[in-house]
Amino acid sequence: MLPSYIGILINDKLYRRLSSGDTRYEAVHFYVEAGMQYGLIPCFFRIQDVRIGNPSIKAFVMENDQFIRKAVPMPLVIHNRAIYPGQREQDELHSWVCSGTQLFNQWNRYGKLETHQILMNDVSLRPHLPGTFEATESNLHTMMKLYDKMIIKPDRSSVGRGVMLLQRSGDRWRLTYPAYISTRNKKWLNLEFKGRRIPSLLKQRFRKTQYIVQQHLPLATYQGRPFDMRVSVQRDGTGDWQVTGLVVKVAAPNRFLTNVAQGGSVHRLESILAEEYPHLQQECVIESIRGFSLRVARQLGQSLPHMADLGLDIGMTTDGFPLFIECNGKDQRYSLREAGMYEEWKASFYNPIAYSKYLLDHYAPKIESGP
Secondary structure, X not given: OOOXXXXXXXXXXXXXXXXXXXXXXXXXXXXXXXXXXXXXXXXXXXXXXXXXXXXXXXXXXXXXXEEEEEXXXXXXXXXXXXXXXXXXXXXXXXXXXXXXXXXXOOOOOOOHHHHHHHXXXXXXXXXXXXXXXXXXXXXXXXXXXXXXXXXXXXXXXXXXXXXXXXXXXXXEXXXXXXXXXXXXXXXXXXXXXXXXXXXXXXXXHHHHOOEEEEEOOOOOEEOXXXXXXXXXXXXXXXXXXXXXXXXXXXXXXXXXXXOHHHXXXXXXXXXXXXXHOOOOOHHHHHXXXXXXXXXXXXXXXXXXXXXXXXXXXXXXXXOOOEEEEEEEOOOOOHHHHHOOOHHHHHHHHHHHHHHHHHHHHHOOOOOOOOO
Protein backbone atom coordinates (compact mmCIF):
# COMPACT_ATOMS: atom_id res chain seq x y z
CA MET A 1 0.00 0.00 0.00
CA LEU A 2 1.33 3.45 -0.91
CA PRO A 3 1.56 6.12 1.83
CA SER A 4 -1.77 7.86 2.38
CA TYR A 5 -1.27 11.51 1.57
CA ILE A 6 -3.87 14.04 2.67
CA GLY A 7 -3.92 17.30 0.75
CA ILE A 8 -4.07 20.75 2.35
CA LEU A 9 -4.86 23.25 -0.38
CA ILE A 10 -3.31 26.63 0.44
CA ASN A 11 -2.76 30.07 -1.08
CA ASP A 12 0.51 31.43 -2.48
CA LYS A 13 1.37 33.47 0.63
CA LEU A 14 1.32 30.49 3.01
CA TYR A 15 3.06 28.34 0.40
CA ARG A 16 6.00 30.76 0.32
CA ARG A 17 6.23 30.75 4.12
CA LEU A 18 6.35 26.98 4.53
CA SER A 19 10.05 26.62 3.76
CA SER A 20 10.95 29.18 6.45
CA GLY A 21 8.54 27.76 9.02
CA ASP A 22 6.97 31.19 9.65
CA THR A 23 3.35 30.33 8.87
CA ARG A 24 1.77 32.97 11.14
CA TYR A 25 -1.75 32.00 12.20
CA GLU A 26 -1.87 28.71 10.29
CA ALA A 27 -0.34 26.23 12.77
CA VAL A 28 0.66 23.69 10.12
CA HIS A 29 2.66 21.64 12.64
CA PHE A 30 -0.63 20.55 14.19
CA TYR A 31 -1.67 19.07 10.83
CA VAL A 32 1.59 17.13 10.77
CA GLU A 33 1.15 15.92 14.37
CA ALA A 34 -2.42 14.86 13.64
CA GLY A 35 -1.22 13.02 10.53
CA MET A 36 1.18 10.97 12.65
CA GLN A 37 -1.68 10.09 14.99
CA TYR A 38 -3.97 8.96 12.17
CA GLY A 39 -1.32 7.37 9.95
CA LEU A 40 -1.52 10.06 7.25
CA ILE A 41 0.97 12.39 5.59
CA PRO A 42 -0.31 15.95 5.07
CA CYS A 43 1.02 17.58 1.92
CA PHE A 44 0.61 21.29 1.18
CA PHE A 45 0.08 22.59 -2.34
CA ARG A 46 -1.64 25.23 -4.48
CA ILE A 47 -4.24 24.94 -7.19
CA GLN A 48 -1.63 25.61 -9.90
CA ASP A 49 0.45 22.65 -8.71
CA VAL A 50 -2.17 20.26 -10.14
CA ARG A 51 -1.84 19.36 -13.82
CA ILE A 52 -4.70 17.69 -15.69
CA GLY A 53 -3.86 14.08 -16.48
CA ASN A 54 -0.80 14.03 -14.22
CA PRO A 55 -1.24 11.54 -11.35
CA SER A 56 1.30 13.34 -9.16
CA ILE A 57 1.83 16.87 -7.86
CA LYS A 58 4.69 18.85 -6.34
CA ALA A 59 3.88 19.60 -2.71
CA PHE A 60 5.53 20.49 0.59
CA VAL A 61 5.89 17.57 3.00
CA MET A 62 7.47 17.54 6.46
CA GLU A 63 10.62 15.39 6.59
CA ASN A 64 13.26 15.52 9.30
CA ASP A 65 11.53 18.46 10.99
CA GLN A 66 11.54 20.66 7.91
CA PHE A 67 9.34 21.12 4.86
CA ILE A 68 10.71 19.90 1.56
CA ARG A 69 9.09 20.07 -1.85
CA LYS A 70 8.68 16.72 -3.54
CA ALA A 71 6.49 14.80 -5.98
CA VAL A 72 3.62 12.92 -4.33
CA PRO A 73 0.51 11.18 -5.68
CA MET A 74 -2.51 13.40 -6.14
CA PRO A 75 -4.29 13.10 -2.75
CA LEU A 76 -7.61 11.31 -2.68
CA VAL A 77 -8.85 13.61 0.13
CA ILE A 78 -8.16 17.36 0.24
CA HIS A 79 -8.99 20.01 2.84
CA ASN A 80 -9.36 23.42 1.18
CA ARG A 81 -7.70 26.18 3.24
CA ALA A 82 -7.28 28.52 0.28
CA ILE A 83 -9.40 31.37 -1.02
CA TYR A 84 -9.78 31.34 -4.79
CA PRO A 85 -12.37 33.94 -5.81
CA GLY A 86 -12.58 33.40 -9.56
CA GLN A 87 -14.94 31.25 -11.61
CA ARG A 88 -12.01 29.58 -13.35
CA GLU A 89 -10.66 28.34 -10.03
CA GLN A 90 -14.12 27.23 -8.95
CA ASP A 91 -14.45 25.21 -12.15
CA GLU A 92 -11.02 23.67 -11.57
CA LEU A 93 -11.92 22.54 -8.05
CA HIS A 94 -15.22 21.15 -9.33
CA SER A 95 -13.32 19.09 -11.92
CA TRP A 96 -11.29 17.47 -9.12
CA VAL A 97 -14.50 16.43 -7.40
CA CYS A 98 -15.91 15.05 -10.64
CA SER A 99 -12.76 12.93 -11.02
CA GLY A 100 -13.38 11.31 -7.62
CA THR A 101 -11.41 13.49 -5.21
CA GLN A 102 -13.01 14.06 -1.81
CA LEU A 103 -12.59 17.84 -1.44
CA PHE A 104 -14.12 19.39 1.65
CA ASN A 105 -14.77 23.07 2.14
CA GLN A 106 -14.64 23.02 -1.64
CA TRP A 107 -15.71 26.66 -1.77
CA ASN A 108 -15.33 28.83 1.32
CA ARG A 109 -16.42 32.32 0.32
CA TYR A 110 -20.19 32.07 0.19
CA GLY A 111 -22.04 35.37 0.34
CA LYS A 112 -23.72 36.43 3.56
CA LEU A 113 -27.04 36.85 1.79
CA GLU A 114 -26.84 33.33 0.35
CA THR A 115 -26.14 31.71 3.71
CA HIS A 116 -28.92 33.78 5.30
CA GLN A 117 -31.41 32.51 2.73
CA ILE A 118 -30.32 28.90 3.32
CA LEU A 119 -30.87 29.28 7.05
CA MET A 120 -34.26 30.92 6.48
CA ASN A 121 -35.41 27.64 4.91
CA ASP A 122 -35.38 26.13 8.40
CA VAL A 123 -38.40 27.58 10.18
CA SER A 124 -36.96 26.80 13.61
CA LEU A 125 -33.90 28.98 12.91
CA ARG A 126 -35.79 32.08 11.76
CA PRO A 127 -36.31 33.63 15.23
CA HIS A 128 -32.50 33.68 15.61
CA LEU A 129 -31.80 35.48 12.31
CA PRO A 130 -31.58 39.26 11.79
CA GLY A 131 -33.64 40.88 9.05
CA THR A 132 -31.25 40.79 6.07
CA PHE A 133 -31.58 42.11 2.51
CA GLU A 134 -29.43 43.10 -0.42
CA ALA A 135 -28.37 46.72 0.08
CA THR A 136 -30.27 48.65 -2.56
CA GLU A 137 -31.72 52.12 -2.13
CA SER A 138 -35.23 50.66 -2.07
CA ASN A 139 -34.36 48.01 0.52
CA LEU A 140 -32.51 50.55 2.63
CA HIS A 141 -35.57 52.82 2.68
CA THR A 142 -37.71 49.85 3.79
CA MET A 143 -35.27 48.93 6.58
CA MET A 144 -35.16 52.54 7.77
CA LYS A 145 -38.91 52.33 8.32
CA LEU A 146 -38.58 49.12 10.32
CA TYR A 147 -35.45 49.67 12.41
CA ASP A 148 -33.62 52.49 14.16
CA LYS A 149 -30.26 50.80 13.86
CA MET A 150 -28.71 48.75 11.03
CA ILE A 151 -25.46 47.18 9.93
CA ILE A 152 -24.36 47.63 6.32
CA LYS A 153 -21.54 45.35 5.19
CA PRO A 154 -20.01 43.84 2.04
CA ASP A 155 -21.63 40.56 1.10
CA ARG A 156 -18.29 38.75 0.80
CA SER A 157 -15.87 40.44 3.19
CA SER A 158 -14.26 39.15 6.37
CA VAL A 159 -12.62 40.38 9.62
CA GLY A 160 -14.95 43.39 9.72
CA ARG A 161 -13.62 44.99 6.55
CA GLY A 162 -15.92 47.70 5.16
CA VAL A 163 -18.67 47.34 7.79
CA MET A 164 -20.80 50.44 8.52
CA LEU A 165 -23.34 51.36 11.19
CA LEU A 166 -26.50 53.33 10.35
CA GLN A 167 -28.61 54.59 13.26
CA ARG A 168 -31.36 57.08 13.89
CA SER A 169 -30.29 60.18 15.82
CA GLY A 170 -33.33 62.28 16.68
CA ASP A 171 -34.98 63.24 13.40
CA ARG A 172 -31.77 62.50 11.49
CA TRP A 173 -29.63 59.49 10.59
CA ARG A 174 -25.96 58.99 11.38
CA LEU A 175 -23.73 56.75 9.27
CA THR A 176 -20.52 55.57 10.97
CA TYR A 177 -18.09 54.21 8.40
CA PRO A 178 -14.38 53.34 8.08
CA ALA A 179 -12.16 55.92 6.43
CA TYR A 180 -10.37 53.08 4.65
CA ILE A 181 -11.86 49.75 3.58
CA SER A 182 -9.08 47.61 4.99
CA THR A 183 -8.32 45.57 8.09
CA ARG A 184 -5.77 48.22 9.11
CA ASN A 185 -8.33 51.01 9.27
CA LYS A 186 -8.05 52.90 12.56
CA LYS A 187 -10.08 55.95 11.60
CA TRP A 188 -13.88 56.14 11.73
CA LEU A 189 -15.99 58.94 10.27
CA ASN A 190 -19.58 60.05 10.81
CA LEU A 191 -21.97 61.38 8.21
CA GLU A 192 -25.40 62.75 9.12
CA PHE A 193 -28.38 63.14 6.81
CA LYS A 194 -32.10 63.72 7.07
CA GLY A 195 -35.11 62.05 5.50
CA ARG A 196 -34.98 59.55 2.65
CA ARG A 197 -32.02 61.01 0.75
CA ILE A 198 -29.38 58.28 0.70
CA PRO A 199 -25.85 59.77 0.93
CA SER A 200 -23.80 59.59 -2.25
CA LEU A 201 -21.09 57.73 -0.32
CA LEU A 202 -23.46 54.80 0.19
CA LYS A 203 -24.66 54.91 -3.41
CA GLN A 204 -21.07 54.77 -4.65
CA ARG A 205 -20.19 51.82 -2.43
CA PHE A 206 -23.33 49.94 -3.46
CA ARG A 207 -22.34 50.39 -7.12
CA LYS A 208 -18.78 49.12 -6.58
CA THR A 209 -19.48 46.13 -4.32
CA GLN A 210 -22.49 44.07 -3.34
CA TYR A 211 -23.52 44.99 0.21
CA ILE A 212 -26.20 43.71 2.53
CA VAL A 213 -28.23 45.71 5.04
CA GLN A 214 -28.99 43.91 8.26
CA GLN A 215 -30.99 44.55 11.39
CA HIS A 216 -28.69 45.55 14.25
CA LEU A 217 -28.90 42.77 16.81
CA PRO A 218 -29.52 43.43 20.53
CA LEU A 219 -26.24 41.89 21.64
CA ALA A 220 -25.37 41.32 25.27
CA THR A 221 -22.52 43.48 26.57
CA TYR A 222 -19.44 43.06 28.71
CA GLN A 223 -18.23 46.14 30.61
CA GLY A 224 -20.59 48.18 28.44
CA ARG A 225 -19.22 46.82 25.16
CA PRO A 226 -21.10 44.46 22.80
CA PHE A 227 -19.79 40.95 22.35
CA ASP A 228 -20.39 37.93 20.18
CA MET A 229 -18.77 34.51 19.89
CA ARG A 230 -16.68 32.69 17.33
CA VAL A 231 -17.81 29.07 17.41
CA SER A 232 -15.63 26.54 15.61
CA VAL A 233 -17.90 23.80 14.24
CA GLN A 234 -16.24 20.92 12.41
CA ARG A 235 -16.82 17.37 11.26
CA ASP A 236 -14.55 14.98 13.14
CA GLY A 237 -13.34 11.41 12.81
CA THR A 238 -16.91 10.11 13.08
CA GLY A 239 -18.05 12.20 10.12
CA ASP A 240 -20.49 14.15 12.29
CA TRP A 241 -20.53 17.84 13.23
CA GLN A 242 -19.25 18.83 16.66
CA VAL A 243 -18.30 22.08 18.40
CA THR A 244 -14.52 22.31 18.70
CA GLY A 245 -14.32 25.56 20.63
CA LEU A 246 -16.17 28.72 21.57
CA VAL A 247 -14.52 32.06 22.32
CA VAL A 248 -16.02 35.47 23.06
CA LYS A 249 -15.00 38.57 21.08
CA VAL A 250 -15.63 41.88 22.83
CA ALA A 251 -15.67 45.17 20.90
CA ALA A 252 -13.02 47.77 21.67
CA PRO A 253 -14.19 50.79 23.71
CA ASN A 254 -16.56 53.04 21.72
CA ARG A 255 -16.63 50.59 18.80
CA PHE A 256 -19.42 48.42 17.43
CA LEU A 257 -17.27 45.74 15.74
CA THR A 258 -16.09 42.77 17.78
CA ASN A 259 -13.55 41.46 15.25
CA VAL A 260 -10.10 40.90 16.75
CA ALA A 261 -8.61 42.43 13.58
CA GLN A 262 -10.61 45.59 14.36
CA GLY A 263 -9.37 45.93 17.93
CA GLY A 264 -11.69 43.47 19.67
CA SER A 265 -10.46 41.39 22.61
CA VAL A 266 -11.03 37.70 23.36
CA HIS A 267 -12.44 36.15 26.53
CA ARG A 268 -13.95 32.93 27.82
CA LEU A 269 -17.74 32.86 27.92
CA GLU A 270 -17.74 31.26 31.38
CA SER A 271 -15.96 34.24 32.95
CA ILE A 272 -18.25 36.79 31.28
CA LEU A 273 -21.40 34.95 32.35
CA ALA A 274 -20.14 34.67 35.91
CA GLU A 275 -19.18 38.35 36.10
CA GLU A 276 -22.03 40.07 34.24
CA TYR A 277 -24.87 37.54 34.00
CA PRO A 278 -24.88 35.54 37.25
CA HIS A 279 -28.67 35.28 37.07
CA LEU A 280 -28.40 33.02 34.02
CA GLN A 281 -27.74 29.30 34.33
CA GLN A 282 -24.28 29.12 32.83
CA GLU A 283 -24.42 25.51 31.66
CA CYS A 284 -27.81 26.01 30.01
CA VAL A 285 -26.64 29.11 28.12
CA ILE A 286 -23.49 27.41 26.84
CA GLU A 287 -25.37 24.27 25.84
CA SER A 288 -27.99 26.38 24.04
CA ILE A 289 -25.33 28.18 22.02
CA ARG A 290 -23.51 24.96 21.18
CA GLY A 291 -26.75 23.24 20.16
CA PHE A 292 -27.81 26.19 18.04
CA SER A 293 -24.40 26.29 16.31
CA LEU A 294 -24.72 22.61 15.41
CA ARG A 295 -28.19 23.21 13.95
CA VAL A 296 -26.81 26.04 11.81
CA ALA A 297 -23.88 23.91 10.60
CA ARG A 298 -26.14 21.00 9.68
CA GLN A 299 -28.52 23.27 7.77
CA LEU A 300 -25.66 24.86 5.81
CA GLY A 301 -24.03 21.48 5.27
CA GLN A 302 -27.17 20.20 3.54
CA SER A 303 -26.99 22.94 0.87
CA LEU A 304 -23.33 23.94 0.47
CA PRO A 305 -21.06 21.42 -1.29
CA HIS A 306 -19.19 19.33 1.27
CA MET A 307 -18.77 21.87 4.07
CA ALA A 308 -16.95 20.39 7.06
CA ASP A 309 -15.10 23.23 8.79
CA LEU A 310 -16.90 26.44 9.77
CA GLY A 311 -16.37 29.43 12.01
CA LEU A 312 -19.74 30.81 13.08
CA ASP A 313 -20.25 34.26 14.56
CA ILE A 314 -23.00 33.83 17.12
CA GLY A 315 -24.38 36.53 19.40
CA MET A 316 -26.66 36.31 22.40
CA THR A 317 -29.19 38.56 24.08
CA THR A 318 -28.97 39.50 27.75
CA ASP A 319 -31.19 36.52 28.56
CA GLY A 320 -28.93 34.05 26.71
CA PHE A 321 -30.96 33.67 23.50
CA PRO A 322 -28.61 32.75 20.58
CA LEU A 323 -28.48 35.06 17.55
CA PHE A 324 -26.88 34.24 14.18
CA ILE A 325 -24.56 36.90 12.74
CA GLU A 326 -22.60 35.26 9.92
CA CYS A 327 -20.70 32.19 8.76
CA ASN A 328 -17.01 31.96 7.86
CA GLY A 329 -15.96 29.14 5.53
CA LYS A 330 -12.28 29.70 6.32
CA ASP A 331 -12.06 30.08 10.07
CA GLN A 332 -8.75 31.68 11.10
CA ARG A 333 -8.90 29.83 14.46
CA TYR A 334 -6.38 32.14 16.15
CA SER A 335 -9.00 33.63 18.50
CA LEU A 336 -8.95 30.31 20.39
CA ARG A 337 -5.21 30.65 20.87
CA GLU A 338 -5.50 34.31 21.88
CA ALA A 339 -7.98 33.31 24.60
CA GLY A 340 -5.55 30.76 26.01
CA MET A 341 -7.72 27.86 24.84
CA TYR A 342 -4.76 25.83 23.63
CA GLU A 343 -6.41 22.40 23.50
CA GLU A 344 -9.37 23.74 21.51
CA TRP A 345 -7.00 25.58 19.16
CA LYS A 346 -4.99 22.41 18.61
CA ALA A 347 -8.18 20.38 18.07
CA SER A 348 -9.32 22.79 15.34
CA PHE A 349 -6.35 21.54 13.26
CA TYR A 350 -6.60 17.90 14.34
CA ASN A 351 -10.27 17.52 13.39
CA PRO A 352 -9.82 18.14 9.64
CA ILE A 353 -7.17 15.41 9.58
CA ALA A 354 -9.44 13.07 11.56
CA TYR A 355 -12.25 13.79 9.11
CA SER A 356 -9.87 13.19 6.20
CA LYS A 357 -9.13 9.76 7.67
CA TYR A 358 -12.87 9.13 7.90
CA LEU A 359 -13.34 10.04 4.23
CA LEU A 360 -10.34 7.99 3.17
CA ASP A 361 -11.69 4.93 4.97
CA HIS A 362 -15.30 5.29 3.84
CA TYR A 363 -15.38 6.99 0.44
CA ALA A 364 -12.00 7.29 -1.27
CA PRO A 365 -10.95 4.46 -3.61
CA LYS A 366 -7.92 2.46 -2.48
CA ILE A 367 -4.73 2.66 -4.54
CA GLU A 368 -2.49 -0.38 -4.26
CA SER A 369 1.23 -0.39 -4.96
CA GLY A 370 2.54 -2.29 -7.97
CA PRO A 371 3.57 -5.97 -7.95
